[in-house]
Amino acid sequence: MLDDSSIKQQIVISGVGGQGVLFVTRLLAEAAIMKGISVFTSETHGMAQRGGTVLSHLKVGNFSSPLIRPRNANGLLALKADSFTRHGYFLKPGAWIVANSREDVMVGPELSAYTIAAEILAQHILNPKSVNLILLGFALAAIPETHENDLFCTLEDIKTVLHHRLAKQKQMLNDALKALEAGFKSVK
Amino acid sequence: MSKPKLMLGNEAIARGLMESGCVMATSYPGTPASEILAAFAAFEKKSSEKRHIQWAVNEKIAFEIAYTGSMAGLRTAVSMKQVGLNVASDPLMSSAYLGVKGGFVVISADDPGPHSSQTEQDSRLMAMMAKIPVLDPDSPRQAKEMIAAAFELSETFEIPVMLRPTTRVCHARQDVTLGETLPFKREVDFQKDPTRWAATPKFRLHLHQELEKKLSDISRYKKTGPIRLNAEAKALKALIVSGVAAAHSKEILKDLNLWDVIPMYQVLQPFPLHQDFVSHMIKTYSEILVIEETTGVIEMQLADRHRIRGKLTRSVPMVGELLPETIQQIIGEFAEIGTEPVHLPSEPGIRPTLCAGCPHRAAFFAIKKAAPKGIYPSDIGCYTLGLNLGAVDTVLCMGAAVSQAAGLYHAYKHENKQPDIVATIGDSTFFHAGVPALIDAVVQKVRFVLVILDNQTTAMTGNQPTPAMGMGACGESLDVVDIEGVVEGCGVEFCRVGDPYQLKEFTALLKEAVTYSRENGPAVVISRHPCLIDRFRKEISEWQPIKVEVTDTCDGCAFCIDHFECPALILNKAEEHVSIDPILCNGCGVCMNICPKKSIKEVSNAG
Numbered sequence: 047m048l049d050d051s052s053i054k055q056q057i058v059i060s061g062v063g064g065q066g067v068l069f070v071t072r073l074l075a076e077a078a079i080m081k082g083i084s085v086f087t088s089e090t091h092g093m094a095q096r097g098g099t100v101l102s103h104l105k106v107g108n109f110s111s112p113l114i115r116p117r118n119a120n121g122l123l124a125l126k127a128d129s130f131t132r133h134g135y136f137l138k139p140g141a142w143i144v145a146n147s148r149e150d151v152m153v154g155p156e157l158s159a160y161t162i163a164a165e166i167l168a169q170h171i172l173n174p175k176s177v178n179l180i181l182l183g184f185a186l187a188a189i190p191e192t193h194e195n196d197l198f199c200t201l202e203d204i205k206t207v208l209h210h211r212l213a214k215q216k217q218m219l220n221d222a223l224k225a226l227e228a229g230f231k232s233v234k
Numbered sequence: 235m236s237k238p239k240l241m242l243g244n245e246a247i248a249r250g251l252m253e254s255g256c257v258m259a260t261s262y263p264g265t266p267a268s269e270i271l272a273a274f275a276a277f278e279k280k281s282s283e284k285r286h287i288q289w290a291v292n293e294k295i296a297f298e299i300a301y302t303g304s305m306a307g308l309r310t311a312v313s314m315k316q317v318g319l320n321v322a323s324d325p326l327m328s329s330a331y332l333g334v335k336g337g338f339v340v341i342s343a344d345d346p347g348p349h350s351s352q353t354e355q356d357s358r359l360m361a362m363m364a365k366i367p368v369l370d371p372d373s374p375r376q377a378k379e380m381i382a383a384a385f386e387l388s389e390t391f392e393i394p395v396m397l398r399p400t401t402r403v404c405h406a407r408q409d410v411t412l413g414e415t416l417p418f419k420r421e422v423d424f425q426k427d428p429t430r431w432a433a434t435p436k437f438r439l440h441l442h443q444e445l446e447k448k449l450s451d452i453s454r455y456k457k458t459g460p461i462r463l464n465a466e467a468k469a470l471k472a473l474i475v476s477g478v479a480a481a482h483s484k485e486i487l488k489d490l491n492l493w494d495v496i497p498m499y500q501v502l503q504p505f506p507l508h509q510d511f512v513s514h515m516i517k518t519y520s521e522i523l524v525i526e527e528t529t530g531v532i533e534m535q536l537a538d539r540h541r542i543r544g545k546l547t548r549s550v551p552m553v554g555e556l557l558p559e560t561i562q563q564i565i566g567e568f569a570e571i572g573t574e575p576v577h578l579p580s581e582p583g584i585r586p587t588l589c590a591g592c593p594h595r596a597a598f599f600a601i602k603k604a605a606p607k608g609i610y611p612s613d614i615g616c617y618t619l620g621l622n623l624g625a626v627d628t629v630l631c632m633g634a635a636v637s638q639a640a641g642l643y644h645a646y647k648h649e650n651k652q653p654d655i656v657a658t659i660g661d662s663t664f665f666h667a668g669v670p671a672l673i674d675a676v677v678q679k680v681r682f683v684l685v686i687l688d689n690q691t692t693a694m695t696g697n698q699p700t701p702a703m704g705m706g707a708c709g710e711s712l713d714v715v716d717i718e719g720v721v722e723g724c725g726v727e728f729c730r731v732g733d734p735y736q737l738k739e740f741t742a743l744l745k746e747a748v749t750y751s752r753e754n755g756p757a758v759v760i761s762r763h764p765c766l767i768d769r770f771r772k773e774i775s776e777w778q779p780i781k782v783e784v785t786d787t788c789d790g791c792a793f794c795i796d797h798f799e800c801p802a803l804i805l806n807k808a809e810e811h812v813s814i815d816p817i818l819c820n821g822c823g824v825c826m827n828i829c830p831k832k833s834i835k836e837v838s839n840a841g
Contacts, residue, residue, distance in 0.1 A: 110485050
């Protein structure tokens with residue numbers, strides 16, 4: 047059992063409007079609440095949602111501010127490959143980046159990057175709009191447990207949240223679980 | 235105690251209304267306030283009591299309905315975004331004089347940044363101008379608590395009370411613990427009192443005196459007084475913070491190891507500022523830094539300017555959102571500890587664009603065809619993004635497309651040559667503030683074309699119903715006011731409807747309208763096609779998309795990219811070829827009529 051009171055994690059989640067950045071943020075936030083940890087998220091709404099850059103801040107643990115300051119984030123979940131150049135400044139030394147990208151993301155030695163070509167995998171599982179969940183599944187497996195900034199939750203936690211959220215939409219639940227698993231299993 | 239729930243700030247506000255026994259809530263949608271009424275309606279559906287919940291035609295009407303409910307003794311609330319409060323400012327100013335019976339809370343959500351607004355104005359200044367108290371929450375949790383405090387304050391002093399959340403409260407999510415809901419009470423009893431409710435100027439003077447007395451008492455009201463956050467800190471320099479700036483500052487002070495050093499006070503009620511607090515601060519501290527968004531409202535109420543640092547001394551930026559990194563810098567300087575400045579990359583994000591398949595895009599393309607040298611006034615909504623297509627020249631405020639078209643016409647009418655003027659306005663915006671302007675244009679014989687972009691919803695803010703939809707905030711069936719009827723009722727003689735997806739016919743219709751307007755006066759074209767992302771509509775879920783492909787005859791001329799800018803059209807410069815992004819494409823098929831080389835074709839099912 048984790049000592050939840052000591053957990054403090056700040057994660058930036060980025061993408062463009064329509065990719066499901068808000069959905070992923072919400073799943074992680076609900077996983078935190080389920081584990082009895084306080085949570086804060088900050089979201090982009092309105093005009094920017096029309097295909098523009100969408101950025102979520104997720105703060106798990108005891109925080110009073112909804113926003114992450116530069117060089118304070120433990121990780122960046124990037125639904126678009128180019129997000130690192132735009133949002134990398136949020137990361138602190140030792141942080142992780144999990145990116146949807148066909149190529150490796152080049153980062154300095156103080157950061158660790160993990161990439162997955164999530165769009166290709168999404169086409170493969172016949173669910174082109176599941177990039178967000180594939181990336182989340184991948185992140186849950188890719189960030190090593192020994193990593194000092196390891197994620198606060200597990201694949202099982204996210205599955206439980208999905209079961210709860212999509213209890214009445216069986217097809218959507220199955221598709222979501224499939225995408226999450228596909229991402230999780232694709233870690234080499 | 236129930237388990238905490240993850241709640242959007244706006245949901246927490248709605249929950250606060252529910253727990254406080256609010257029985258009438260009205261609104262007009264606007265980011266970042268839109269979700270308040272929708273969440274309230276969702277809570278209402280789960281309860282067995284009867285409340286009145288409605289989207290009004292505009293904020294002024296929303297305000298007047300909710301305010302009058304309070305005159306009749308009910309607890310009521312109205313919510314809107316900050317620029318919506320401008321529209322409702324007339325009843326706001328007057329209602330402060332008349333006061334309330336049942337608790338009345340005005341929720342005006344500000345948007346420092348601005349993220350999704352035309353101004354960064356501070357609603358707290360409007361509260362100051364109206365002479366009503368305003369509460370400034372720092373989080374979803376506090377916003378919910380403040381709703382209860384606002385109703386109590388409102389009823390204690392018979393005065394409207396404003397809650398001023400900002401984007402970072404409205405659109406933050408936090409674990410919120412649900413409270414007990416007050417026993418349901420709907421004791422409506424309008425007490426006739428014409429000297430008050432219909433006060434003439436003579437009585438207004440008296441009411442103004444009463445209002446000043448109320449404000450003076452409220453500045454001594456203990457329950458909304460400032461909070462001392464860190465009792466151990468003893469420095470002679472102090473911080474005053476409020477709203478989201480307080481939320482950031484608390485965390486920053488701890489991270490900079492200043493929590494036990496610099497005394498910090500959080501103001502919950504920025505206006506009227508508590509008088510004993512002002513004296514205490516001035517008496518105790520040699521230097522005081524005020525951090526608040528967006529204008530220095532607290533700062534202005536602190537006497538002894540020599541000791542005050544803030545926006546007026548340029549210690550805190552006057553414009554833009556106060557991001558935590560900025561606040562860290564400001565506090566670091568104030569505490570005279572070196573903080574490393576943060577250099578943010580200046581790389582802009584991806585600009586927003588109309589959705590792939592958005593009917594507005596087709597309408598804008600047709601407008602440019604029909605009046606290529608025209609001037610294009612436009613309005614507030616998704617279609618402001620017609621900017622990207624070069625089909626939007628002006629955006630001022632709700633409804634201004636029509637009166638700006640008139641302004642342009644009158645400006646040019648004595649010249650030898652008059653430009654064609656084609657204005658665009660959304661369906662919801664037309665109802666909101668376009669109608670009086672259209673009446674004016676008819677009377678003045680303004681020669682212009684008004685294209686009403688009727689996507690049969692209020693799209694930008696999350697698909698709230700318009701008066702033409704016959705549906706209420708709780709999904710209930712309502713009467714319908716159709717746009718054609720309103721246009722013709724305003725006296726417009728040329729009023730025609732077209733579907734922009736039928737690009738050729740629609741362009742021809744626009745040309746006819748332009749020709750008509752040059753000779754006769756206003757012509758209205760209603761561009762009707764439902765919003766593609768309106769998840770409430772059956773037609774959309776049953777929509778049969780057209781599958782298109784780009785043939786080999788495409789030479790990468792980029793005409794479609796430059797003039798239609800659909801996000802699903804991808805230019806590969808190296809290969810001199812355009813392709814269709816299958817994930818983004820919604821299958822509207824309009825691009826088939828855009829390509830000058832006819833290189834975009836429907837995928838044939840035969841093969």
